[in-house]
Amino acid sequence: MLKEERHQAILNEVELHNRVLLTDIAEILGVSIDTARRDVKELDEENKLRKVHGGAISLSFTNYSPGHNIYALPQKTKIAEKAVKLLKDGGVILIDGGTTCLELARLIPLKLKLTCFTLSLPVAMELLSKPNVEVIFLGGVISKEAQIAIGANAVHHLSEIKVDYSFIGTGYVDAVYGLTEFDWDIVQLKKAVIKASKKAILLCISEKLNSQHRYKTCDLNEIHTLITELDPEDIMLKPFRNQQIHLL
Amino acid sequence: MLKEERHQAILNEVELHNRVLLTDIAEILGVSIDTARRDVKELDEENKLRKVHGGAISLSFTNYSPGHNIYALPQKTKIAEKAVKLLKDGGVILIDGGTTCLELARLIPLKLKLTCFTLSLPVAMELLSKPNVEVIFLGGVISKEAQIAIGANAVHHLSEIKVDYSFIGTGYVDAVYGLTEFDWDIVQLKKAVIKASKKAILLCISEKLNSQHRYKTCDLNEIHTLITELDPEDIMLKPFRNQQIHLL
């Protein structure tokens, strides 16, 4: 059997079933494990599939890029960079929805070992590319706009967990009125998130500071740390300084 | 024997079998290996075939688009088109993971009113663009490879629902051995999906027919309808005809 035929057979198997074991290749094609491994390695180098421990998987599973343009991305990236530094190996965290939180998910180092809960579809998709992050999606009815799970079911799931850190966003935040939202459903959810976490970290671009809306999520003192893209000493953060909240 | 005749004979062989060995050329045409090699080399330079170590393969054999695009998309689209016709306004369905099911999600008409459960992140993302589809994600630990929720939590969620139709995929299917999978976890999940549905519809490209693997999901008679890209009368479906299963 020609090598190219083996390659074709392996690719076909991977495309059809998304994965294949080296031992299966060896058996089906009647070659040694070593040859199967070499074949897979070559196909990997040609970017025809991805070699993994013990076998190979299809590329279509590893490639996901949201790619849309995100508003105020540089600021959000800066916030996410600060937030990443709080993560510890072996930690259990929750990541909320929203583009800032998505940015945090994106910046999680590949070698960092985490257990990560989320309610956000985009965040969950992003986390798929982190080999050492166990992803747990808290299910429920999906909100089309926010792309997150909401409703009683999601809230109930949250009542059953307690994470080290939760990284949350907010629609509006004010030094006096605390965190507020446009949506009643979202407020219920965020309350539950905060209750489910030992420490709640708020990721928020400075543009949202000193704004408020209809429904209240919580007071500022329920938030452990506020991360903005600003220097913690920035004048804009002055109203937040004389509170228990940490600034980063 | 003239060189041109040999060339024609070699090309003929390659057309017929997609491949040929140098040793076979030499033997069949009664020339030395070197001549066979030279012939193949010339044909390669003329782009009539591709020379590889030990022989030659047909050009069509090697032209193969890897990665991002979905394997056998036309077939899967055809299957999805058939499946969409089963959907009724106001129906409650479940859509499994996999590219075929994703294609079904994509083809759901915008005006169709549905309640749709799913375990698959990509399917859920796709359904976000359907304004009249209520999406409910059944949460759990996310499998990085399959991009679906798995584990006890997901199975438990499934035990609490009953949908009209579930549209499922399978790794392998055989008329005698039924549906089988590579993964134990996935089998548990599919069992639960089938149990949670009044009628289970299997979406499966014909290439997967008559294949099997380690772990068994269910017998064929637990599936209500099998949809392939083939005509229901196709000869390939013969082994599936004398069963209770419907063919589409």
Added chain:
DNA sequence: TATCATCATGCTGTTTTTTGCAATAATTTA
């Protein structure tokens, strides 16, 4: 017809590629 150039073919020896095996290291899994 004789001579020469060209080309196809097969042979020889050398180099490269492929493949399987064994020992060791790294990794997963229980």
Added chain:
DNA sequence: TAAATTATTGCAAAAAACAGCATGATGATA
């Protein structure tokens, strides 16, 4: 952490590719 599986590395045998050369056929030309 220990056991099992998988990777890596080096090596050797076999197969194939390659380069160079000799032979013989062909065909053009003097």
